Amino acid sequence: MAEEIKNTAPQNLKVTIDNITIDVPAGTTILNAARMIGGEVAPPAMCYYTHLKDSGGKCRTCLVEVSKGSEKDPRPMPKLIASCRTTVMDGMEVKNITSDKVLDARKGVVEFLLINHPLDCPVCDQAGECDLQDLSYEHGAVQTRYEFARRTFEREDIGPYIQLHMTRCILCYRCTYVADQLTDNRFHGILDRGDKSEISTYISKAIENDFSGSMIDVCPVGALTDRTYRFKNRVWFLKPMDAHRDCDKCCGKVTIWNRGDEVYRVTARKDQWGEVQTLPDGKPAWICNTCRFEKKHTDDWVIEGATKIDRHSVISQGHYVGTIAAPDPLEKVLQGRKPHLLLDIHDESEVNTPQVHLSEIEGPAVGKTFNGDPHASGHNVTDVKIGAGPNEKGTDSTNPNTP
């Protein structure tokens, strides 16, 4: 009996996205069907996250036009719909990049997302791997038309490792789903409504769960960042490498971001959509806080090889893979003699000095770190504030005049 149902129930549905037809199982969303096709057909998504249940439907960047509802009801859908929350129907025809209406709407959505987003990409640690940067670069308008004061908030520490820059938040709710679904006690959520809404921990509770660091991985912008990596370097100067270790809490499969022999930060492995990779057993490769924040030595890790980075990403800039270095002619020319004058760059240069190990200091470097005290680390002025609320004065976090 059960076998009979199994034979009849799951049926592949035919869906056409941007004139490309694909068979997908029933219950697949339009977004996932488009991702199966891949390439530019896949709509961008800022809030939808495959591994987080109920995510999606908030940011509206994945809007698509359904020009034919289904085989049985061929009428087009009256409005653009969010492809991450709409499942496909048999014979459905969807237009994404072939529809001017969609492209225009997406441009508007990006403009709305950027209304309150600060232009602090030069300071932000997410720059270079930020979904909002990519989105606004590909789909946004060049200039803003917004002339009013932007919404600003105090910077806040969520626990010792995670920093919340609420000013940069686009309210995608991904991190609250992480708190809900990955950690056992939900300590943070969204307070207030509308323009005033903000992500915060109730009663300044530090999130101590082992997987709380995953909210850094899911954050599409620089709102949640790694405090142990704060200001240490730009992502495109680091060398990402796949590595693993035996971890009793998580899968232990990570990407380590090195500069020389120093591990500046550890992140989960990301797939081509910027989401955490799926392991061969079908589980998402979330990593625990021990792996992420406490294993900052290359010796802690078994390195598998360089992470493949898309050629168009800024992270791949200046990373020369597979080059063959020319042989050093000095030895041959001097016939084994030592050169009289050889400039050791460390004698003169004050950058990358061998005394400073940025991976060993817990917070951001300060001026002193490079001027005599290599272990000095920046302290956060706004260490966990309760109900600091909207920052009306627009002051930044290191300003002593902030309340």
Next chain:
Amino acid sequence: MQALTNKVEVVSRKPMTWWERMYLPAILKGMAITFSHIFKKNPTINYPEKTRPFSPVFRGLQILNRDEEGREKCTACGLCAVACPAEAITMEAAERQPGEEHLYKEEKYAAKYEINMLRCIFCGFCEEACPKDAVYLSETFAPSNFQRKGFIYGKDDLLIPHPVNEPEAFAKARGSRAKNPEGHGNEH
């Protein structure tokens, strides 16, 4: 041997005539050319008393800019370094601490900033990449040096003088191009 082109001229081995063997006419002819240059316009200038005007788009030594209050504008975003085709620029970022607001404009600043002038090709990409108007190519060039290490320029070499404390030095470092964008740079 057959000539490859028709421009071949066979050298004449004829003995010189008496007139030619006197050499004097040829010398006089040469001297006439030489002395005629006295009356021509002098193509050289007396450097360093006089300097040639630079082109209005001249790209010289980099300077790190300050804002009108004298705070450093650079925020160590690394865009100049990633744009640099010669990989001449390196930096170390640091967090601004309370009490340093008068020194640095942004929350993050470059604690160390170095340009290796041996590598720099003065292409100006750093200036174009800078989102904070912090790095500019000025109207002067890198002075010569006897040692290679003299070409590793740190922040103390690159920073523009303080506009409030040293207004004259600041104005000089800024040059005339800012005042007169159409001009060639060093009218003074």
